[in-house]
Amino acid sequence: MIAILGLFLGMGLLIWLALRDVNIIFAAVLCAMVVILTNGLPFAQSINDTFLFGDLGAFTFAGRFFLLFAAGAMFGRVMSESHAATSIAMALVNALGAQRALWITVLSGALLTYGGVVVFVVIFAMYPLGLRLFQAADLPKRLFCGAITLGAGTFTLTALPGTPSIHNVIPTLKLGTDLFAAPLLGIFGGAIMFILGMFYLEHERKKAIANGEGFEPGPNDSIPSMESIAKDVPHWGLAMIPLVLVIGTILAPRFAVAMGADAEAGWIAFASSQPVLWPSFALALASLVAVILFSSARAAPVRLMGNGVQDSIIPLLATSAVIGFGGVVAQTGGFAAFTQAIVGADMPPLVSMFAATSTISGITGSSSGGLQIFMATFADSYLAMGVSPEEIHRLAAMASGGFDSLPHCGAVIVLLQICQLTHRQAYKDIGVVTVIVPVIATLLTLALAMIV
Incomplete structure (x- = not known):
């Protein structure tokens, strides 16, 4: 009984500390110790061999994915400091008009994250422009939170095939799949997320206008002019x-094989066998090209890219x-x-897989964390049940991106801090587009996978 209570105490304490903005690294270590002590696990072994260096160890994960995190953050810093990310958003402003603030925010976030820019960089890059657009459209800032999380934190991270996100890379190491696993399921699920998310945001926009709810800047907001x-x-x-170069480089081995190249030889075999290194190379190559293209990035390119790595x-x-x-x-x-x-539950394997991934991601408040834990502890069981690796890859990745965004999610807390809003003011919109919408989309995609 004490062991079970300790397990729930550790998980509940992690959520409670995250909601109070306690450093998540400290919180994770503290809660791990609570679980170790209450469950009678060998202390030294559990810290060294499990928490730090086990198959699900902190340093094991950091070692496996350091290059991907570093390359992604470096690329994001270059795209931000060179104002290339702002340029793409401004092009959408010119094409759609400033009054389409919601659409511009969602599409800009989607383009940038699908092209390899990390979510936090997108938020920082888009926030000044978002303030100007939402002020011009007289829309509440809470809807900026909903729009940026829909575009940058849902379908481009877990659903769309080919994305270089960590969520799309993690399954490849366990399952031997590639970043384009189950492409039709991914496109279907991504489209559902986009359509449902935009429907909700447009409904909220009309309701805000009808209720006289307009733009209110935060106490520290400095709203720049469009000029x-x-x-x-x-x-x-x-x-x-x-951005195109990142996706093109990831796609290059597929294009080469389609044109008749030998899939088992040379750089094609290397790319196919390196699910972490190859997208990292794509992001690093794109960073170098961006430095060459943009004069503002050429002033101190080594320092700029170094700062990007530091960001990771x-x-x-x-x-x-x-x-x-x-x-x-x-x-x-x-x-x-x-x-x-x-x-062992009496339910279809895909349904229980969804339940497992969603539960773990919800407990940890991390989609990548939940997905990694699922792959290490559950994937073999579902492979043994006959579920295809491609379906596990895509559906588990999508499932990880639902309940991870509960109020204790670190990304949610950081976003609210940047926007100077509270959970009470803005979480409803974030929760709908990052929890409810992805869960519905994943269940519909799961149903499609069971039918076809």
């Missing part, structure tokens, strides 16, 4: 080149610490019972 935002930005066509350290360690906590939880008898209950 100052557009100053010194490169042409949008040039700004798109690095805290997100990497935070994610790794949560996974280390999950590794400790996975050693407990309570988790073993949970695993047996899920896998």
Whole structure:
């Protein structure tokens, strides 16, 4: 009984501390110790061999994915500092009109994240322009939170095939799939997320106008003029080149094989065998090209890219610490019972897989953490049931991106801090587009996979 209570105490404490903005690395270590002590696990072994260096260890995860995090953050910093990200958003403003603030925010976030720019960079890059657009459209800032999370934090991270996101890479290491696993399911699920999310945001926009709810800046908001935002930005066509290069490089092995090249030889075999290194190379190559293309990035390119790599350290360690906590939880008898209950439940395998991934991601408040834990502890069971690796890859990735965004999610907390809003003011919109919408889309995609 004490062991089970300790397990729930550790998980509940992690959520409580995250909601109070306690450093997630400290919180994960503290909660792991709570679980270790209450479950009678060997202390030194659980810290060294499980939390730090086990298959689900913090340093094991950090080592596996350091290059991907570093390359992604470096690319994001170059695209931000060169104003290329702003250029793409401004092109959408010119095409759609400033009154389409919601659409511009969603589409800009989607283009940037699908092209490899990390979510936090997109939020920082889009926030000044978002303030100007939402002020011009007289829309509440809470809807900016909903729009940026829909575009940058849902379908481009977990659903669309080919995205270089960590969520799309994690399954490849366990399942031997590639970044384009189950492309039709991914496109279907991504389209559902986009359509439902935009329907909700447009409904909220009309309701806000009818209720007289308009734009209110935060106490520290400095709203730039459109002229100052557009100053010194490169042409949008040039700004798109690095994004296209990322996806094109990832796609290159497939194109080469389609044109008759030998899939088992040379660089094609290397790319296919390196699911982490190849997208990392694509992001690094695009960073170099961006430095060459944009004069503002050429002033101090080495320092700029170095600062980008520095940007990756805290997100990497935070994610790794949560996974280390999950590794400790996975050693407990309570988790073993949970695993047996899920896998042995009288329900279709895809449904129980959705339940397992969603539950773990919800507990950890991390989609990448939940997905990594699922792959290490559940994937073999579903492969043994006959579920195809491609379906596990795509559906588990999509399922990880639902309940991860509950109020204690670190990304949600950071977004609200940037926007100077509280959970009470803005979480409803974030929750609908990042929890409810992805869950519905994943269940519909799951149903499609069971039919076809």
